[in-house]
Amino acid sequence: MSEESAVSEAMSTGEAESQLVIDIRGATKVFNPGRSNQVEALAEIDLAVEPGEFITLIGPSGCGKSTLLRLIASLIPPSSGSVQVNAKPAEQARLDRDYGMAFQTAGLFDWRSVTKNIELPLELMGWSKGDRRRRAAEMLELVKLSEFAKHHPSELSGGMQQRVAIARALAFSPSLLLMDEPFGALDEMTREHMQDELLRIWKETETTVVFVTHSIPEAVYLSTRVVVMSPRPGTIASTISVDLGDRSAATRDDPAFFKKVTEVRIALREVEG
Amino acid sequence: MNTLKGFSAPIVTGVVLFGLWEGVLTLLNPQGFVLPAPSEIVGALIDNWDEVYQGARITGFVVGSGLIAGIILGILAALLVTRFRTANETITPLAVAVNAIPIIALAPIFNNWFGLTSPRSNQAIVVALVFFPIFINTTRGLTQVDRSQIELMESYAASRSRITREVRIPNAMPFFFTALKLATSLAVIAAIVAEYFGGRQDALGPMITQSAGLTRYDEAWAAVLAGTAIGAVLYFAVIVLERVAMPWHSLIRAQEGET
Ligand SMILES: Nc1ncnc2c1ncn2[C@@H]1O[C@H](COP(=O)(O)OP(=O)(O)OP(=O)(O)O)[C@@H](O)[C@H]1O
Ligand SMILES: [Mg+2]
Numbered sequence: 001m002s003e004e005s006a007v008s009e010a011m012s013t014g015e016a017e018s019q020l021v022i023d024i025r026g027a028t029k030v031f032n033p034g035r036s037n038q039v040e041a042l043a044e045i046d047l048a049v050e051p052g053e054f055i056t057l058i059g060p061s062g063c064g065k066s067t068l069l070r071l072i073a074s075l076i077p078p079s080s081g082s083v084q085v086n087a088k089p090a091e092q093a094r095l096d097r098d099y100g101m102a103f104q105t106a107g108l109f110d111w112r113s114v115t116k117n118i119e120l121p122l123e124l125m126g127w128s129k130g131d132r133r134r135r136a137a138e139m140l141e142l143v144k145l146s147e148f149a150k151h152h153p154s155e156l157s158g159g160m161q162q163r164v165a166i167a168r169a170l171a172f173s174p175s176l177l178l179m180d181e182p183f184g185a186l187d188e189m190t191r192e193h194m195q196d197e198l199l200r201i202w203k204e205t206e207t208t209v210v211f212v213t214h215s216i217p218e219a220v221y222l223s224t225r226v227v228v229m230s231p232r233p234g235t236i237a238s239t240i241s242v243d244l245g246d247r248s249a250a251t252r253d254d255p256a257f258f259k260k261v262t263e264v265r266i267a268l269r270e271v272e273g
Numbered sequence: 274m275n276t277l278k279g280f281s282a283p284i285v286t287g288v289v290l291f292g293l294w295e296g297v298l299t300l301l302n303p304q305g306f307v308l309p310a311p312s313e314i315v316g317a318l319i320d321n322w323d324e325v326y327q328g329a330r331i332t333g334f335v336v337g338s339g340l341i342a343g344i345i346l347g348i349l350a351a352l353l354v355t356r357f358r359t360a361n362e363t364i365t366p367l368a369v370a371v372n373a374i375p376i377i378a379l380a381p382i383f384n385n386w387f388g389l390t391s392p393r394s395n396q397a398i399v400v401a402l403v404f405f406p407i408f409i410n411t412t413r414g415l416t417q418v419d420r421s422q423i424e425l426m427e428s429y430a431a432s433r434s435r436i437t438r439e440v441r442i443p444n445a446m447p448f449f450f451t452a453l454k455l456a457t458s459l460a461v462i463a464a465i466v467a468e469y470f471g472g473r474q475d476a477l478g479p480m481i482t483q484s485a486g487l488t489r490y491d492e493a494w495a496a497v498l499a500g501t502a503i504g505a506v507l508y509f510a511v512i513v514l515e516r517v518a519m520p521w522h523s524l525i526r527a528q529e530g531e532t
Contacts, residue, residue, distance in 0.1 A: 075424045094430055101428045107421035111443040111521045120439070124429045152521050 019087050021176055021208045022049035022072055027081035028233075029067050041067045043233035045081070054202060054209045056219040057227050058264065060272055064234030065212045066104060069178050072210060073101055085176065093176075097125065100174035102182040104212075106161040108153040108168075115140070115149045118168045125172060139167035142197060158185045166194065170201060177202075177209045183218065192252075195222060199247055216268070220260045221247060228264065230271040237271040240264055309491040314498060317491035324480065329499040332477040335392055335464045336503055339399025340457065346400065347407030348449070354408075355415040355441070365412050372405035377463050384471035392476070395467040402463045403456040410452035414445025447522055450515045457511055461504040 029042040041064040049055055057065045070076045071083050074090035085093035093099065100121070108117050118136040119127075127135070140146045143163040145156075153161050162185045169177065183191045199222065202209055213219050219226045223242055230237040242260050244251055251257055291311045298310040309317075318325055354361045380398055387394035418440055426436045468478020477496045484493035516523055 070424070073424075073428055075427055094428065097430055099428070101425065103421040103425065105419075105421050107419060107425050109422065109440070109443065111446075111519070121429050124431055124435070154521070 019051070020048050020084070021051050021053070021086060022047060022210070023082075023084040023087075024048070024071070025082050027071055027078040027083055029064070029071060029076070030079045033079065040233040042071070042078075043235050045071075045234070045236060047227070047236060049208060049210065051208055052206055053225060054199075054211065054223045055225050055227055056211045056213055056223040057229060058213060058216065058219050058268065059229030059234065059237075060231050060268075061214075063229045063231050065229060066180050068229075068234065069101075069180050069210065069212060073099060073178055097172075098174065099176035099178055100169040100172060102165050102169040102177075102179045104180040104184070106153070106158075106165040106185075108161055108164055110152060110154050112152075113149070114145065114151050114153065114156070114164050117153065117164055118171050121168060121172050135171055136167075139171050142170070143167045143194075159187060159190060162186060163190075163194070166198075173205055173207075175205075175207055177207050177211075179209065180212045181214065182211075184214070191218075196247070198222070216261050216264050217252075217257075220244075220257060220264060221251065226264050228267045228271060238267045240267060309494055313491045314494040317489075318495040318498060321492055321495060324475070325477075325495055325499050327475055328477040328480045328496060329503060331392070331473050331475060332461075332464055332468065332500065333503050335395045335468075335472070335476070336399060336460045336507070339396045339464065340403055340460050340507070342396070343400040343403025343456065343460075344407055344453065347404045347452075348411055350404075350408045351411035351415055351445075352437075354412055355437075361412065361416065365409065368405060368409055368412075372409060376402045376405075377466050380467040380470040383467070389471045390473065392472045395464055395472040395476075398463050398467040399460050402459055406452040406456050406459075407449065410448045411445050414448030415441045417448075418444050443519075446519050450511070450519070453511050453515075454508065457507040458504055461500055461507070465500050 024045050024047040027042065027045045028040075031037075031039040031041055045068060047068075057068060059065055067076070071078050072085060072090060074083070074085075074094040077091075083090040086096075086098050088096075109120070112120065115133075115136045118139050119132040122132045122135060137146070137149070140149055143166060145160060145163055145167070148156060148160065153164065156164065162182060166179075166182050169179065169182075183194055186194060195218065198209075201207070209222075211219075211222060213222075220242055226240040226242060227236055228238045228240065229235065240260070240263055244254065244256055244260070295311050298308065354364050376398060379401075380394070383394040383397050387397060415437075422440050422444075423436060426440055431439070465478045465481070468476045469482055472478070477500050480496040481493045484490070484496065
């Protein structure tokens with residue numbers, strides 16, 4: 001890797017406590033303002049995320065979770081307020097490739113093989129061919145799709161496609177991962193396996209994760225903090241810290257886990273009214 | 274393999290049809306007047322081979338050069354127009370409107386512009402006829418891209434030209450080939466009909482009008498057969514090109530149960 005990233009690494013370790021990974025202040029989003037199809041998607045969002053946190057966003061459909069993720073990713077600008085990522089404007093963070101993203105739909109390229117899809121971000125970052133091949137093979141191993149390396153996405157099931165998309169998002173080990181319902185299309189067993197893998201990667205690489213889900217148990221199992229959003233226009237209704245220690249199969253049967261699940265469920269019921 | 278399989282059915286159908294044609298005519302129309310039997314057409318083709326071959330070369334050149342120019346112009350215009358959003362929003366609807374003009378009807382006017390015996394006017398007809406469907410369809414393919422695919426590329430801070438190369442162009446390929454298949458058959462029709470009104474007198478078009486005028490229908494049909502051959506060769510070339518350019522696409526079609 002380059003000099004530049006070595007410097008920014010030194011900086012981030014030096015200021016680890018003070019520097020927020022995400023700092024959103026008074027952000028709002030109105031789509032098509034002033035037109036008949038105007039939608040007020042987000043109202044006054046304040047959110048601060050510390051390095052190493054695992055945040056899940058949960059809320060009723062259409063409350064603006066994907067929109068909030070797009071604001072953080074600087075794929076759309078806020079209508080007002082500010083969004084900072086790694087202490088710089090979100091736009092700059094995007095240009096610096098500070099984050100990896102997995103979308104609600106897999107968004108794979110039919111014209112590229114599975115391997116080539118995973119290699120895409122690495123190609124854009126100028127990795128050598130050998131390095132790309134090696135990393136793509138590792139990632140395929142991780143999502144258990146090694147034997148489909150040469151297949152095209154149209155030959156894979158929806159869940160398998162989503163796993164390729166996850167592998168692609170993780171391929172370049174970004175320090176911030178933005179994931180929009182990435183496990184939605186997976187069966188229960190694969191889903192639990194992917195959750196454990198994601199937690200392992202999160203811990204090993206000390207990344208920060210913002211994760212959208214509709215599943216309350218998933219939110220509780222994964223996160224350090226669950227952010228509950230209210231219906232449109234989306235606001236942050238409440239934030240629930242989760243402190244369950246290291247997760248394992250036993251966590252899913254832990255009474256403390258169920259207590260948290262109930263807590264989130266009550267918070268969600270309140271916002272849905 | 275697949276390509277061969279795709280062509281065997283039409284060939285068999287063609288053989289059966291020609292057999293029926295020949296059989297029915299020998300039974301009902303022994304003079305071979307208005308509609309000659311296939312054997313007579315083939316006979317006329319052999320007897321007039323030099324003229325027909327020369328005509329096919331001239332018409333084939335008009336079709337081929339017009340196609341290539343129309344394709345290149347259409348693609349360039351599509352790339353240019355999608356580069357600038359406002360250009361796309363103003364020019365593309367205009368092109369759709371212009372495309373509704375029956376361009377072949379302009380053949381006599383084009384003859385005035387380019388000179389009655391110049392093949393340029395026929396070429397221009399083909400170019401115009403090919404240009405619009407290629408331009409309109411390719412523009413659609415370049416713009417109708419899955420939003421999350423564009424966002425994904427933006428999340429990697431990919432440049433505009435990179436997004437065009439990696440996402441827009443592959444996405445436009447099926448649109449382009451759909452238009453191209455339509456354009457090749459139209460191009461042959463357009464070239465021959467345009468030749469009815471002017472251009473070189475030894476091309477296929479004049480050969481058909483002159484033979485028909487002299488009630489030498491077998492010769493007229495021989496010239497039509499040559500035109501059909503040009504169209505078939507081009508269509509086959511396009512199909513092969515499509516499979517080579519989009520190997521992933523045949524996978525998708527195979528999955529959807531299409532052949
Ligand atoms: N590009 C857009 N243009 C106009 N309106 C939009 C756009 N994107 C989102 N919206 C609107 O903003 C609101 C929030 O959408 P968003 O996709 O963020 O919801 P969500 O919480 O992710 O929902 P889900 O859980 O169903 O994925 C919706 O009412 C949606 O119609
Ligand atoms: Mg969403």
